[in-house]
Amino acid sequence: MKKLTFFVFMMFFLTSIPAMAQQWKLDQVHTGFLFEIDHIYATIRGQFTDFTGDVVFDPAAPEKSKFNFVVKTESINTNIGKRDIHLQSDDFFAARTFPTMTYTSTKVTKTGENRYTVDGKITIKDVTKEMPLEFIYHGQKENPMKQGEVVTGLDSHFTLDRLAFHVGDGKFYKMGIVGKDVKVLITLEMVRDK
Amino acid sequence: MSSEQGKRNTLNMVQGGLCLCLAVLMLAGAWSLPFLYESTSILYKFGMDKVLLRSGKVMGLTVGVLLFFQLTAVSHLAFLERIFSRTPLLHFHQNNGLGLTLLILIHPLLIRGADNFASYHLEKKYWPEFIGAALFLLLILFVLSARFRARLPLKYQTWLRVHRLGAVIILGLFFIHLLFVSDTFHGGLPRSLALALGGAETFLLIKIFSRALFGSNK
DSSP: OHHHHHHHHHHHHHHHHHHHHTEEEEOTTTOEEEEEEEETTEEEEEEEOOEEEEEEOOTTOGGGOEEEEEEEGGGEEOSOHHHHHHHHSTTTTOTTTOOEEEEEEEEEEEEETTEEEEEEEEEETTEEEEOOEEEEEEEEEEOTTSTTEEEEEEEEEEEEEGGGGTSSOSHHHHTTSBOSEEEEEEEEEEEEEO | OOHHHHHHHHHHHHHHHHHHHHHHHHHHHHHHHHHHSOOHHHHTOOHHHHHHHHHHHHHHHHHHHHHHHHHHHTTTOHHHHHHHOHHHHHHHHHHHHHHHHHHHHHHHHHHHHTTTTOOOOSOGGGHHHHHHHHHHHHHHHHHHHHHTGGGSSSOHHHHHHHHHHHHHHHHHHHHHHHHHHOGGGGSHHHHHHHHHHHHHHHHHHHHHHHHHHHTOOO
16 A cells, blocks of 8 residues: 555656646746837837736747736736726726736647747637737746746737727727737746756 | 995995805816816716716816815905805805815716726825825815814814814815826916915915914904
8 A cells, every 4th residue: 555655656746847847937027018009109018017827838848838827907007097097997908897818828839949839818808819929938047146046038929909809999999099909028037946 | 224234235245246256257167177178088088987087077176166165264354254244154164064075075986987996006106196085085084073073072272273284284185186186287277277276275274374373353
């Protein structure tokens, strides 16, 4: 019985080692979910400041990787309080009804030198769509700020149509005030123990 | 009634009517601001949200004008006391305070309702709104303490001093809130009018405090 318990324990331990080793923790201060959108002729930049991520990533074994994010809509920040409150309102994100946006990966594949494609589903408000994200992998090294820790970085730039996700009903777009295409930058800085 | 007395009564009625006209004019002027000088937040609202936001601003501006009336009524201005006499002015001060409270309760509901009660985080960018929240609480406390003064363990003179000091804080917070919360008051005529009203209220406060300190019986 003792041998069996030891065997089960060792099996569990050995199979979980790779996953544990590749589990990364988002460096909240240096990770960003940023966006920019046209306003008549100008470009407005903003970001979401409250988010969580469950990231498993091994550049050598992308098939074992996952990229799951949850972003709180009420954390939108464009540096203008009144605009942020308006963006949280039912005119845009309806943050009370839809407090989070999520991205859940289904497959990660290497597509080139330091390039990875993450297939997954993005949910904003009441709309869920398949959305592949192209990530550029910047490498990994021992954290210069903390011994015994490894740091890695990935970026993904993409554009999404906010109206396809019901972020606004199109009246501001039709008036030529707020654009519909939102340029998004997800910049990840993540750490794990060595 | 002598003809002299009759003339005086007629004059008082005319002057009283003029004062009321001036008061209505001030209120109408305040109500017109959110229509004539729309803030960016109003421009970006449509339908019911626009109605709510504009109504909320009208309520807030009404509070501002009523605060001026509140102060005017207890400033012992000779011409006002001659026209309306002191006791009715004091009653007006008390009732006006209750009216103010009602509007104060409605103002944030309308403003926040226009944005579907979206959350304000404790962030620096929302400081004018937080000043408004502090003002809201202070005004409610202020009106309650006046309404139920008899139940407070304070001597009348002590309560009066606290009441006067409270009025200074409330007016100060009101003008900070007004000048910074809406871009309508960031410049132009609305800002000039707000500053003029602030100047008039400062004058009235100085008059009230100097009377309290130097004990004028006038």
